[in-house]
Amino acid sequence: MARALIEKRTDWTGIGFAAVLTIVIIFPLLVVGTWAFTNVWRYPSVIPQEFGLKFWQQTLARADVWSSITTSLSLSVTVTLLSCVICLPAAYAFARMEFPARNLLFFSFLAGHAFPKFGLLVAIAGIFLQLNLIATFWGVVLIQLVGTLLFMIWIPVAAFQSVDRRMEEAARDVGAKPFRVFWSITLPQAGPTIAAAVLLSFVGTFYETEGAWLIGAPQIRTLPVLMISFINNQPVIQYGAVLSVILWVPSFAALLFARRIISSGSFARGFGG
Amino acid sequence: MAMLDIQGVTKKFSTTMAVDDFSLTVADGELVCLLGPSGSGKSTLLRMIGGFETPSGGLITIDGDDVTRVPPERRPTGMVFQSHALWTHMNVFNNLAFGLKLRHLPKAEIRQKVEAVLELVGLSGYGSRATTQLSGGQQQRVALARSLVLEPKILLLDEPFASLDQHLRERLREEVRDIQQRLKITTLFVTHGQDEALALADRIVVMRDGHTEQADRPDVVYREPASPFVAGFIGSMNLVDGTIANNVFTHTGFTVPLTAADGQATLAVRPEALHIVPASGVGMAKIHRVTDYGTHAIVDIDLPDGVRLKAMVGEARAWTAGQAINLKPRAFAAYRDNVAIFRSLDNHG
Numbered sequence: 001m002a003r004a005l006i007e008k009r010t011d012w013t014g015i016g017f018a019a020v021l022t023i024v025i026i027f028p029l030l031v032v033g034t035w036a037f038t039n040v041w042r043y044p045s046v047i048p049q050e051f052g053l054k055f056w057q058q059t060l061a062r063a064d065v066w067s068s069i070t071t072s073l074s075l076s077v078t079v080t081l082l083s084c085v086i087c088l089p090a091a092y093a094f095a096r097m098e099f100p101a102r103n104l105l106f107f108s109f110l111a112g113h114a115f116p117k118f119g120l121l122v123a124i125a126g127i128f129l130q131l132n133l134i135a136t137f138w139g140v141v142l143i144q145l146v147g148t149l150l151f152m153i154w155i156p157v158a159a160f161q162s163v164d165r166r167m168e169e170a171a172r173d174v175g176a177k178p179f180r181v182f183w184s185i186t187l188p189q190a191g192p193t194i195a196a197a198v199l200l201s202f203v204g205t206f207y208e209t210e211g212a213w214l215i216g217a218p219q220i221r222t223l224p225v226l227m228i229s230f231i232n233n234q235p236v237i238q239y240g241a242v243l244s245v246i247l248w249v250p251s252f253a254a255l256l257f258a259r260r261i262i263s264s265g266s267f268a269r270g271f272g273g
Numbered sequence: 274m275a276m277l278d279i280q281g282v283t284k285k286f287s288t289t290m291a292v293d294d295f296s297l298t299v300a301d302g303e304l305v306c307l308l309g310p311s312g313s314g315k316s317t318l319l320r321m322i323g324g325f326e327t328p329s330g331g332l333i334t335i336d337g338d339d340v341t342r343v344p345p346e347r348r349p350t351g352m353v354f355q356s357h358a359l360w361t362h363m364n365v366f367n368n369l370a371f372g373l374k375l376r377h378l379p380k381a382e383i384r385q386k387v388e389a390v391l392e393l394v395g396l397s398g399y400g401s402r403a404t405t406q407l408s409g410g411q412q413q414r415v416a417l418a419r420s421l422v423l424e425p426k427i428l429l430l431d432e433p434f435a436s437l438d439q440h441l442r443e444r445l446r447e448e449v450r451d452i453q454q455r456l457k458i459t460t461l462f463v464t465h466g467q468d469e470a471l472a473l474a475d476r477i478v479v480m481r482d483g484h485t486e487q488a489d490r491p492d493v494v495y496r497e498p499a500s501p502f503v504a505g506f507i508g509s510m511n512l513v514d515g516t517i518a519n520n521v522f523t524h525t526g527f528t529v530p531l532t533a534a535d536g537q538a539t540l541a542v543r544p545e546a547l548h549i550v551p552a553s554g555v556g557m558a559k560i561h562r563v564t565d566y567g568t569h570a571i572v573d574i575d576l577p578d579g580v581r582l583k584a585m586v587g588e589a590r591a592w593t594a595g596q597a598i599n600l601k602p603r604a605f606a607a608y609r610d611n612v613a614i615f616r617s618l619d620n621h622g
């Protein structure tokens with residue numbers, strides 16, 4: 001019956017969906033990608049007059065581009081590592097222990113995402129100004145760290161909760177102390193799901209602009225912030241286009257990594273499947 | 274190897290009394306089955322011995338050492354869970370080697386011990402398998418091996434074969450019995466299957482609502498159940514409520530002579546001990562159905578008020594549905610207030 005339906009009716013929802021996706025994602029990506037490899041492209045031509053790597057050479061020759069790449073990478077790595085150190089034990093505690101105000105605390109992580117972020121950031125910026133954290137590396141780390149809390153707690157909590165308690169007890173039974181059980185049993189069992197959260201955290205931090213700009217400017221310039229300023233200030237589109245193509249790299253890396261996790265089947269297992 | 278002593282152990286979960294003032298001494302090398310319906314506190318008791326629950330009261334000692342509040346990793350006990358609880362991110366070898374590595378044994382010794390225990394459970398050469406590639410029975414064997422390889426003083430098994438099919442369950446319990454006899458390891462085996470308990474145990478502890486209903490050798494539990502509850506739980510048993518007057522038990526026309534004080538009583542008689550004879554006239558009861566099992570037949574009997582009894586007979590052909598019969602129990606017991614007040618002498622035969 002399902003087949004008959006598909007044959008008879010045109011799937012307008014599906015077509016609409018595909019169309020919207022094409023217009024808002026694939027088309028802009030194509031345009032930006034084309035711009036990045038264009039030397040000359042004047043109106044009204046539909047395709048560029050001259051392709052080339054001229055602007056890649058010019059962009060990659062700039063010192064501020066390289067320093068922003070370094071800044072972005074070190075920020076993302078630092079934030080992700082710190083987030084792991086803070087959030088994973090906290091998530092374990094949320095998943096396995098009962099303590100006062102547990103639920104209140106648990107849902108408080110939502111609060112940061114439930115209100116307009118920019119207003120919140122301005123308020124935090126005010127505080128940071130007094131603490132001399134404005135325009136410092138660690139100021140940006142702190143603000144981006146807050147941004148990762150939600151999914152670095154919520155996703156691992158779900159992952160830890162789906163680990164079979166009997167497996168942990170069996171490890172205690174053969175002589176493992178609680179920390180060893182966490183390290184050798186719980187963490188590997190929850191591993192694939194947690195890896196997904198870490199990945200999200202890294203990519204999310206890499207692309208984060210509001211906090212990075214508000215707290216970090218003008219000293220700390222991440223790659224996305226630099227790209228925005230290029231787009232805003234440069235009459236030449238190609239600079240921004242090249243940077244945005246560079247910015248695709250972490251996304252692709254993340255997608256490839258995610259694919260490996262998913263195809264190994266451990267992803268579903270991590271979600272308790 | 275080891276003696277386990279449980280004295281007045283109690284476990285209360287907020288409102289439920291899971292284990293209620295339970296005492297038991299398990300001798301060195303003995304295999305005791307904890308038998309009882311679901312919710313009778315068997316798992317809770319076992320988990321307290323393994324260290325996974327802390328008793329609300331009482332004392333647990335192993336070879337005289339008080340372990341009541343010792344965490345599981347420091348107890349000389351090994352537990353096999355119903356859900357095997359193998360670590361799926363490790364292969365079979367690493368599952369078995371994990372505990373040995375924690376003890377900092379040399380690599381060669383670990384390898385040799387793991388291979389020996391794999392052979393013991395009949396899984397030689399399975400070391401490099403993923404645990405998910407094993408059948409249910411093999412997984413339980415690995416779980417057993419994981420406990421045995423550490424040579425625990427006390428082996429604890431919580432319905433280890435409950436999720437397996439009948440055939441496999443019977444084979445595995447024989448293997449467990451063989452291994453247990455070979456290693457002479459003190460063992461506590463939880464089950465809710467009476468056939469498992471009868472087949473395995475040196476001693477059966479029948480549990481009900483967190484306390485011991487009876488603790489005896491299997492043949493004694495079978496022949497002389499201490500209460501109607503045990504009588505009904507072990508093997509198949511006819512239980513009939515009635516009254517005793519002038520040393521005769523009566524339930525609507527079904528009468529049995531015995532020696533006991535007057536009053537209410539429950540008569541317990543096993544199907545194989547319920548002798549039936551054709552009656553001239555109405556008789557005590559009527560045959561409802563005859564089921565032929567080849568080696569024997571089971572006759573379903575209706576008393577006049579509809580109470581159903583079962584009798585085992587050798588030949589199905591001798592009996593027909595609707596036939597009027599008389600009942601002559603050859604071995605039986607009578608209970609009042611949960612204790613036996615009479616046992617026929619035949620019981621011991």
Ligand SMILES: Nc1ncnc2c1ncn2[C@@H]1O[C@H](COP(=O)(O)OP(=O)(O)O)[C@@H](O)[C@H]1O
Binds near residue numbers: 287
């Ligand atoms: N962690 C727990 N919290 C609350 N009640 C429990 C817990 N574990 C067991 N119980 C209760 O204790 C009683 C005995 O349970 P259990 O020991 O699992 O019985 P069995 O293994 O004989 O089926 C049951 O009523 C059960 O609901």
Ligand SMILES: [Mg+2]
Binds near residue numbers: 316
């Ligand atoms: Mg149980």
